[in-house]
Amino acid sequence: MLAYWSSSFVASTLPTKNQTSQECNFLDFVIEDCKFDTATLSLRIIVKNIRTVTIEGLNLQIFYPNGTISEPIRLEGKISPGELKGFLLDKSQTNISSDFSKIVLTSVQCPDKSREDFCTRV
Amino acid sequence: MKAISPLVASVLLIAITVAVSGLVGLWFTSFTRTSTGTVSREAEMQIACNSASMSFSNVCYDSQSKQLKGYITNTGIVNLGNISLQLIYDNTTSKLFYLYYAGGDVIASETCCGNLTMRPQEMFPFSIPSDSNYYILRVISNCTTTGTDNVYSYDISSC
Numbered sequence: 223m224l225a226y227w228s229s230s231f232v233a234s235t236l237p238t239k240n241q242t243s244q245e246c247n248f249l250d251f252v253i254e255d256c257k258f259d260t261a262t263l264s265l266r267i268i269v270k271n272i273r274t275v276t277i278e279g280l281n282l283q284i285f286y287p288n289g290t291i292s293e294p295i296r297l298e299g300k301i302s303p304g305e306l307k308g309f310l311l312d313k314s315q316t317n318i319s320s321d322f323s324k325i326v327l328t329s330v331q332c333p334d335k336s337r338e339d340f341c342t343r344v
Numbered sequence: 345m346k347a348i349s350p351l352v353a354s355v356l357l358i359a360i361t362v363a364v365s366g367l368v369g370l371w372f373t374s375f376t377r378t379s380t381g382t383v384s385r386e387a388e389m390q391i392a393c394n395s396a397s398m399s400f401s402n403v404c405y406d407s408q409s410k411q412l413k414g415y416i417t418n419t420g421i422v423n424l425g426n427i428s429l430q431l432i433y434d435n436t437t438s439k440l441f442y443l444y445y446a447g448g449d450v451i452a453s454e455t456c457c458g459n460l461t462m463r464p465q466e467m468f469p470f471s472i473p474s475d476s477n478y479y480i481l482r483v484i485s486n487c488t489t490t491g492t493d494n495v496y497s498y499d500i501s502s503c
Contacts (some may be wrong), residue, residue, distance in 0.1 A: 248386055255492070266436060268480065272489050274386060304488030306480060308436025341499070 235260040242288060248289035253327060255342035261311040261319050265341070267297075269327065270306050279299040279330040284316060287323045292316070297327070329330075355472050393487035396420040398462075400483060401494045404503035407478065412474045413503055416493075424485040425461040429472055432480040434497075441472050444485035 255268040271277050281294040295316060301307040311318075320343075328336040372476075396418075403414030407471055412431070418424050429441045429452060442458035444451045445468075450460060452472045462468065462485075485491035 244383070247383075268432060268436070274389070274488060302486040304492055305430055305440070306432055306438065306482055306494075308432050308438060308479075310436040 241281070245275050246325075248273050249277065249329060249332050249335055250253065250335060251277055251280075251301065251327070251329070253325075253337050253339040255340070256325065256339040257344050258318075258320070258341045260323075260343050263318055263320060265309075265311045265325070266315055267309045267311070267319060267325070267327070267339075267341075268306055269271065270300060270301050270307070271301040274303045277331075279331060281328045281330060282316070284312075284318055284322050285323060285324045285326065285328045286319070292318075294328075296330070349352075375467065387424075388479060390489075391406065392422055393490050396422050396424060396485070396487035396491035398424060398483050398485055398491045399493045400481070401467075403475070403495050403499070404477070404501045406503040407476060410473060411471050411503075412478060412500070413469070413471045414481075414482060414495075415467050415469050418464055418468040418491075419462050420487075420491065422487070423461055423463055424491045425488060426484075427458060427460045427462060427488040428481040428484050429470060430480075431472065431474055431478055432482070433478045434477040437471065439474075443468075443470065451497075 223268070243251075250271075252270050252272055253267060254270040254304075255266070257266045258264075259266070269277075269280065278300055280297040282297055283294050284292040297309050299307055322341075324327040324338050324340050326336055326338045349384045372466075380407070397420035399417050399419045401417060403412065403417045405412055416427070427443045429443065431441070433439075439454065441452035441454060442456055443460040444453060444458045445460045450468045452470060452471055460468070478500070481495045481500070483493050
């Protein structure tokens with residue numbers, strides 16, 4: 223019974239783990255553009271998928287000079303290979319203050335893939 | 345109670361061992377083949393796309409017809425396909441236009457998927473409907489890493 227359970231567990235788990243690990247080898251993105259509007263405190267981020275795997279979603283974290291980091295903010299929407307996707311976030315979504323030092327985006331399906339940007343103030 | 349003979353026991357043991365190893369071997373072979381197949385396909389594509397390149401030229405906005413016009417050129421040394429144009433507006437909404445080749449003209453349509461392929465150094469004109477609040481225009485091909493180009497609104501003049 224133990225042998226049956228372990229073999230079926232390995233058979234069902236290993237392909238998923240393997241697929242995820244393979245996918246993450248071919249997933250990457252860059253922050254094409256990041257602008258922070260100091261008047262409205264809104265953040266406009268353009269992300270470019272530069273590899274061959276669709277990005278399922280991103281988490282945004284905002285870093286401050288005093289060392290505090292915001293809670294992750296989920297940016298919904300898929301980004302197909304080669305495509306751009308824009309996110310326009312107002313203050314109610316980010317609770318951002320204008321003295322932030324940088325933003326970090328992390329892939330939801332591959333948390334080891336992340337990018338940071340200092341964003342241009344406009 | 346009689347036990348099985350040592351000969352039968354040995355034969356049974358060997359048969360079971362061979363059967364189990366065979367099953368594990370079969371699974372492992374197919375698993376390895378699937379895994380290396382994906383990596384191999386990706387690697388082949390990356391090698392081919394290393395020499396791919398695409399660029400925009402003479403992009404302008406016609407405010408009368410509300411069209412973005414210009415040219416795309418395959419500036420690499422490999423054929424490119426699945427060519428589409430992506431338009432990102434100031435408010436970050438986007439539109440995707442698939443490019444078709446029909447009757448000597450390049451037609452942009454929001455219906456998937458285009459049939460336009462471009463040979464090295466081939467250039468095609470394009471024209472897509474757009475509001476004036478465009479921000480980034482991007483060309484995408486089957487070489488999603490290298491066969492692409494962007495043009496920003498500040499680099500787009502009036503036609």
